[in-house]
Amino acid sequence: MDSPDSTDADSAPTDRDSACFEAGIKFGALYHQFAGTPVSPDSSASLETAIEESIENQPFCESVTVDILTEKLEAEIDHGYTELTGRFMEVEIVVDHEGVEVVTCMEMEDGYPLMKVESVSDE
Template sequence: MISDREQAVFEAGIKLGALYHQWVGTPISRATASSVETAIEGAVGLQPYVTAIRVRLNRDLMTENPFGYSELTGAMFSAEITTVYGKARCVAALAYTGEYPLMSIRSIDETP
């Protein structure tokens, strides 16, 4: 059997991976970025064990193509998610490191 702690970490990781792969390539502009952030938060927040999600997109990287929009890339993401499973809580993040959009665990704690 796996622990609550391991399951909370798994839930955070799988949700960040899905977030990344579902939204990369989405047409976006500085004018629509806020609504896309809200849509991502709303969609991910519906999933089991998610207690908090915050998504911010780097508007400085949104350069318009000839049709007036950009495509969402991994470098634009800054996301933090909190999952709770049983007695364990995991805070994980997705952020561009300068080389790669890396997912990482920020903290894990358990209630007695």
């Protein structure tokens, strides 16, 4: 049995594995940092920018695009605002780690904000 300090070339993460992991970290931070934030159609543009700029600060993050769906917000507004959830956002995150680009997105699937890998490419 191998010791905990030994590494096996077959089990060491590849650059592609690490790039995908980094993309997942960005989505976890984005969703769990901003879910529940009070938002209205009037504040949605500034919140989009705040989310994008916040997540872009993280290592290996090339770009973040957040679109808060104001039409859906308007349908849910109660007392002038509602809480931000995945059903009100479309998000794309691009990560570049060691020359591997990962494009990820978040979209609703069966009522759940599913985050998924769209593509992985070696540059």
